[in-house]
Amino acid sequence: MLEVRDLSVEIAAGREKLRVVEGVSFSVGRGEAVGLVGESGSGKSMSAFAILNLFPSPHARIAGGDIWLEGRNLRGLSAREWRGVRGAQIGMVFQDPSSYLDPLIPVGRQVAETLRAHGRNEGAEARVLELLDLMELPSPAEVARKYPHELSGGMRQRILIAAALALRPALLIADEPTTALDVTVQAGILDLLTRLRVELDLGILLITHDLGVVAETCQQVHVMYAGTIVEQNEVGALFRQPRHPYSQGLLGSMLGPDSRAGNLFSIPGSVPGARDMPAGCRFHPRCPIFQPGLCDTGEPALVDRTGGGSDRCRRSGEFDNAWRRTA
Amino acid sequence: MWFVARRLLHAVPLLFCVVVLNFVLIAATPGDPVTILVGDFPAPPGYVEQVKREFGLDQPIYVQLMRYLGHVLTGDLGYSFANRQPVSTLILGRLAATLELTLTALLLASLLGIALGMLAARWRGSWLDSGVQGIASTGYSIPDFWLGQLLILVFSIWLGWLPSQGNMSVRGAPEGFAGFLDHLRYLLLPALALSFRYLALIARITRAAMLEVLSADFILAARSRGASETSVMITHALRNAAAPVITVIGYNLGFILAGSALIETVFGWPGIGRLLFDSISRRDYPVMMAILLMVSVTVVLANLATDILHRAIDPRVGDR
Amino acid sequence: MSAPLNPQAEAIATSRGPGFLRRLCRSRTAMLALGFIGLVILLAALAPFVAGHDPMVGGDDAMLPPLSPGHWLGTDDLGRDVWAQTVYGARVSLMVGLVTALFAVSIGVVVGGLAGYYGGWVDTVLMRVSEFFQTLPRFVLALIVIALFGSGLWKVIFVIAILSWPQTARLVRASVSSLRQQPFVDAARVGGMGDRALLLREILPNVAAPIIVTGSLDVAAAILLEAGLGFFGLGDPNHISWGSMLNEAQQYLRIAWWMSLFPGLAIALTVLSFNVLGDALNDALNPRSRVRS
Numbered sequence: 002m003l004e005v006r007d008l009s010v011e012i013a014a015g016r017e018k019l020r021v022v023e024g025v026s027f028s029v030g031r032g033e034a035v036g037l038v039g040e041s042g043s044g045k046s047m048s049a050f051a052i053l054n055l056f057p058s059p060h061a062r063i064a065g066g067d068i069w070l071e072g073r074n075l076r077g078l079s080a081r082e083w084r085g086v087r088g089a090q091i092g093m094v095f096q097d098p099s100s101y102l103d104p105l106i107p108v109g110r111q112v113a114e115t116l117r118a119h120g121r122n123e124g125a126e127a128r129v130l131e132l133l134d135l136m137e138l139p140s141p142a143e144v145a146r147k148y149p150h151e152l153s154g155g156m157r158q159r160i161l162i163a164a165a166l167a168l169r170p171a172l173l174i175a176d177e178p179t180t181a182l183d184v185t186v187q188a189g190i191l192d193l194l195t196r197l198r199v200e201l202d203l204g205i206l207l208i209t210h211d212l213g214v215v216a217e218t219c220q221q222v223h224v225m226y227a228g229t230i231v232e233q234n235e236v237g238a239l240f241r242q243p244r245h246p247y248s249q250g251l252l253g254s255m256l257g258p259d260s261r262a263g264n265l266f267s268i269p270g271s272v273p274g275a276r277d278m279p280a281g282c283r284f285h286p287r288c289p290i291f292q293p294g295l296c297d298t299g300e301p302a303l304v305d306r307t308g309g310g311s312d313r314c315r316r317s318g319e320f321d322n323a324w325r326r327t328a
Numbered sequence: 329m330w331f332v333a334r335r336l337l338h339a340v341p342l343l344f345c346v347v348v349l350n351f352v353l354i355a356a357t358p359g360d361p362v363t364i365l366v367g368d369f370p371a372p373p374g375y376v377e378q379v380k381r382e383f384g385l386d387q388p389i390y391v392q393l394m395r396y397l398g399h400v401l402t403g404d405l406g407y408s409f410a411n412r413q414p415v416s417t418l419i420l421g422r423l424a425a426t427l428e429l430t431l432t433a434l435l436l437a438s439l440l441g442i443a444l445g446m447l448a449a450r451w452r453g454s455w456l457d458s459g460v461q462g463i464a465s466t467g468y469s470i471p472d473f474w475l476g477q478l479l480i481l482v483f484s485i486w487l488g489w490l491p492s493q494g495n496m497s498v499r500g501a502p503e504g505f506a507g508f509l510d511h512l513r514y515l516l517l518p519a520l521a522l523s524f525r526y527l528a529l530i531a532r533i534t535r536a537a538m539l540e541v542l543s544a545d546f547i548l549a550a551r552s553r554g555a556s557e558t559s560v561m562i563t564h565a566l567r568n569a570a571a572p573v574i575t576v577i578g579y580n581l582g583f584i585l586a587g588s589a590l591i592e593t594v595f596g597w598p599g600i601g602r603l604l605f606d607s608i609s610r611r612d613y614p615v616m617m618a619i620l621l622m623v624s625v626t627v628v629l630a631n632l633a634t635d636i637l638h639r640a641i642d643p644r645v646g647d648r
Numbered sequence: 649m650s651a652p653l654n655p656q657a658e659a660i661a662t663s664r665g666p667g668f669l670r671r672l673c674r675s676r677t678a679m680l681a682l683g684f685i686g687l688v689i690l691l692a693a694l695a696p697f698v699a700g701h702d703p704m705v706g707g708d709d710a711m712l713p714p715l716s717p718g719h720w721l722g723t724d725d726l727g728r729d730v731w732a733q734t735v736y737g738a739r740v741s742l743m744v745g746l747v748t749a750l751f752a753v754s755i756g757v758v759v760g761g762l763a764g765y766y767g768g769w770v771d772t773v774l775m776r777v778s779e780f781f782q783t784l785p786r787f788v789l790a791l792i793v794i795a796l797f798g799s800g801l802w803k804v805i806f807v808i809a810i811l812s813w814p815q816t817a818r819l820v821r822a823s824v825s826s827l828r829q830q831p832f833v834d835a836a837r838v839g840g841m842g843d844r845a846l847l848l849r850e851i852l853p854n855v856a857a858p859i860i861v862t863g864s865l866d867v868a869a870a871i872l873l874e875a876g877l878g879f880f881g882l883g884d885p886n887h888i889s890w891g892s893m894l895n896e897a898q899q900y901l902r903i904a905w906w907m908s909l910f911p912g913l914a915i916a917l918t919v920l921s922f923n924v925l926g927d928a929l930n931d932a933l934n935p936r937s938r939v940r941s
Contacts, residue, residue: 586787
């Protein structure tokens, strides 16, 4: 349903142009949840915004690639046509529901905004109540009249999801939908997303830094690093056997049932900025199995591996866990 | 409703303090307080005795305060011997001219200020933006009464387009619509001079508020729902920017009131500001004190109205 | 009722990033403003040497237009030299502006510091008082107090200062009460530092920068207020001030425009310089407010 091919995003900083997303490809089918995982600065959010051609900064723009949605290429649409896509064919929810809701407008009207923006004024109120009910909000009529500050974080996120799904879009983009919420509330939102996916046959693109969220919600996962996808696989396969040292590191830093304070792990260093991108494999300065001459020359391609999945590591498959060097 | 009631309750002690301050000023002034109550103008000795009795000047200070409060609350602001009129009559007679001037300036400053601020925010970084910011800094720094003198120099004396003194033609003021136009010609320059500082402030705040709102997350969210730019501007941006702008307009009404005292003097406008100037030079104390009281009360009430209006726009106000 | 009377100062935060001076020096307008302020201070200090005439003593040549021999800015109705008056007027304006701001800031720091540091009822009472002072119509009240108590330079300074401190108090209170929660203050308290030492040594240096910003804006406001008093004929009769020059100019607008133009320009430029400097200081303190798009 959604096919992203070779997507690139640049941000203009003065006279410079910084590529924050470089040649990213993935697809999302109906009823499928796909995770886009990475640290902050990996370009995962920018990729998501690009699908709507809507960026938080006026200096960012799509620099290349195609976005196919249900057989139509969105690249080259006019501003007006893009507006027709946003909200109607693709809905989006955001990280911090309190800042993404207008504080001065009752939440019901913000849900209805999606309907009105696309000319569906008739029966908008009834539809809003129906949606709030679908989001498992108690007494929808009452909630619809409330202002954002009168609701809890979890309720606000449900409102944002209702607004995003008002027109039954085929695709929902969820950018860190649970990061700003309490852990107990997080589970509720993830369950809701899964239920909606099944009931509405909804495609979900989930952006997160948290592999745990992906494990719970998604079928496919793409691991992003420094603007590129470094590994892609089915969720089960990736968790069983990550191939790229970066994915292995991310998994290693997850809190598992057997993790104790002593063996908490985090990948040393930080994601390089677009200005000082290392030559060769973008991960090599932080990589435990970096091999001079092999890894620092020419950018490695994303290679399909036997047994499913693909990754960008030239030493792929050499180690089960590069960080412990167990072959 | 509760909010309005709470705010009203909040304003009452402020008003009380304002009256007490007036009393303290009278009591603390060096010399005989009866001079302040009567004015530095020959008054019949019988009247002086009467004032002494009424205000209990031979009584302890708290009795004096109570008497003073009683007089103020019943609207008795004293008698001006310099003008041979009760002070309240005198002030009411001048009220219309001042209201006309200040409200015109308020309207002018708000409309132009908001428009300029929005344009500057919309085309941020352009020459238009720099121009508006220049106007804002200048307007905030230029003394309004000097601006009035400059306007008189240019438009009345050098160009001869507009009159410089008064609020209507003394001889042969025309009737009807022509009279209204004649009046507008007198109003234009003082209203401009009075509004400039306020306009600068409003433009500046509007620009800042718009810039902040336009980069807010909920604007992005509205766009992600397919809302058009016009609808984003009208339903979200303007509404959110309105709260700080209205607060600044309402809370700085004192600007206009203070300015009007100076501007009315420069343009010979027969309002309360001019009356204040005259009563200061004639040491007509009862009139001065009454004007101070009136201006203070107006400011408190304007703040109260601003709070209520703010609450009407922003549901978060007041229930933290 | 908590909005500021002077919203310029509202955005001031407590951050004092590195490179503050560098950022300040890079602003051309700020340097221009600083230069002009320096010039005015210099002229005021050297008034007896640069004026060329006694500003209070007239001559036979009344109402000479600018560029007349010996009087390059002309003379007034009594034949007094306008340049000399303007130069001496700078003394009054600067004195009132600077001393008032110093007083106002001092009161504001004490009140705001106490309210922010102790919180509780001290905070409530002090903030109610400052709220009341903020509600008062400053100019009209200053006019009437001076009219009642008689004019004089120090009275003018005192009255304006008494009416100008709440802005600083609110700012300091906000900064102090947020700083009070900071770990380094806790550390000092645990280390056995007393309340007073803590306020003076740990907290105040951290709010110094925003105080300087409001101070600069206070100077501008005080100069404007003093000019208004002078225009109402309530300035100190023993000193020439820009406001009183404009008062005299009012009657002679038709025949002697220069009597109005030069003192007015002096006020406008001086006030503008202090305002611009205040804004530039603020921008330099909060680089984010500029960089964010």
